[in-house]
Amino acid sequence: MTNPPPSGTSTPGTKGRRWELVDMLRGIAVLLVLFRHHDVGGPLHDFGWMGVDLFFVLSGFLVSGLIFDEYRRTGEFRGLHFLIRRGFKIYPSFYALILVSTGAMLLTGRTDPIMNYVAEIFFFQNYHEGLWVHTWSLGVEEHFYFTLVIVASLVILRKVRFDLRAMIVTCIVLFLFFLGLRMATWLGRPFEVRTHFYATHLRMDSLLGGVLLAAIHRYRPEGFQRFFREHRWVLIGAIVLLLLPTILTPFGSFIMYTFGLTGIYLAGAIALGLAVTADPLNAAHALQKWWVRPVAWVGAISYTTYLWHLFVLLVVELGSERLGFKGSEIEFVVFVALSVAAGFVTSILIERPFLHLRERWFPSRSRSVV
Numbered sequence: 001m002t003n004p005p006p007s008g009t010s011t012p013g014t015k016g017r018r019w020e021l022v023d024m025l026r027g028i029a030v031l032l033v034l035f036r037h038h039d040v041g042g043p044l045h046d047f048g049w050m051g052v053d054l055f056f057v058l059s060g061f062l063v064s065g066l067i068f069d070e071y072r073r074t075g076e077f078r079g080l081h082f083l084i085r086r087g088f089k090i091y092p093s094f095y096a097l098i099l100v101s102t103g104a105m106l107l108t109g110r111t112d113p114i115m116n117y118v119a120e121i122f123f124f125q126n127y128h129e130g131l132w133v134h135t136w137s138l139g140v141e142e143h144f145y146f147t148l149v150i151v152a153s154l155v156i157l158r159k160v161r162f163d164l165r166a167m168i169v170t171c172i173v174l175f176l177f178f179l180g181l182r183m184a185t186w187l188g189r190p191f192e193v194r195t196h197f198y199a200t201h202l203r204m205d206s207l208l209g210g211v212l213l214a215a216i217h218r219y220r221p222e223g224f225q226r227f228f229r230e231h232r233w234v235l236i237g238a239i240v241l242l243l244l245p246t247i248l249t250p251f252g253s254f255i256m257y258t259f260g261l262t263g264i265y266l267a268g269a270i271a272l273g274l275a276v277t278a279d280p281l282n283a284a285h286a287l288q289k290w291w292v293r294p295v296a297w298v299g300a301i302s303y304t305t306y307l308w309h310l311f312v313l314l315v316v317e318l319g320s321e322r323l324g325f326k327g328s329e330i331e332f333v334v335f336v337a338l339s340v341a342a343g344f345v346t347s348i349l350i351e352r353p354f355l356h357l358r359e360r361w362f363p364s365r366s367r368s369v370v
Helices: 012-036 044-048 050-074 079-108 116-120 136-159 162-189 193-197 204-219 219-230 232-248 253-274 281-288 290-301 304-325 329-362
Strands: none
Touching: 012 044, 012 050, 012 253, 012 290, 012 304, 012 329, 050 079, 050 136, 079 116, 079 136, 079 304, 079 329, 116 232, 136 204, 136 304, 162 193, 162 204, 162 232, 162 253, 204 219, 204 253, 204 290, 219 232, 219 253, 232 253
16 A cells, blocks of 8 residues: 555544544434334334444445554554554443343343354354344354454555555446445345345445545545535435435345335445545534534444444333333333433443543554544
8 A cells, every 4th residue: 555645634522523424424323223123113113224334334434444543654554453452442342232231131131142142252143043133133243353353454464555446446346336236135045134135245345435434535525525525415406315215115125125225325425524524614514503512412422322322222112011111202201211321321430431441451553532
């Protein structure tokens, strides 16, 4: 890889506002998931599952960005160091959920097959049933991290010169490959969520879209910024058009599962590009809206909120059934509030201490901390 010129001249203040908009997207993603998992979510219940796909794009962008930044600063990439740092972020909160869930099941007399625990612990719960229905996405991301590290390490070890155009072409070919793979899967067997929707080999293109966006952002920063700023309104219109196949067709249909998923990834990538290239005045104006900063705050704790929200939902449903407001709007509000509260508390008690240990024992080799 060759080192590009510095990416822009943003001040810390303007850059901070832009990344706050990225947190806003994280917040929107996790709130969509909460709407999806409660029947009172209204129209957002039907489309809330798209929040996970937005998470995938964001994860691909942010995590691969760490690799690009490390290489540009140091001229190398330490894959094991990278995976250990990701582990300090992902594993403590996740295994705390599994531990608490196991304790709760023992108290209530419920038992799960041993393979469900194995699937959760070793992150193949997107191929075999685990303990929770939402942790499948963590399996996809974990497989992505390892794949990314292997590919990046091979490229750097072989001293392959980074060619952005070649990467763009490769990504387009891979997008078409994954699209074709989903088509073949849908045509080959009846649609089932676990076999068609959860599998890593059918969802990797969403994360790949974020990787491509991160590469262009780092290696062609001026053109990247100019494109998103000059075509802002056209791109906003494109987001709407790209989401139409999913909005207008039933979940699990051929169009939704093939072109619809691809459209969601592209729409998420465009939204992310608009956020990270927002004009300082536009970013400041957006952050003045009453709902943006609270949603961005939720986005900052989106991982732990996502982890615990179904555990919270079970507890809330038990309480609401006894109190007589099960399935009501009140239950939904309590569910959202307590999910965010659980995310906040666990981020302070579990996530942050481990992140502090991470910075002490395995300090970052890039400027970004994700």
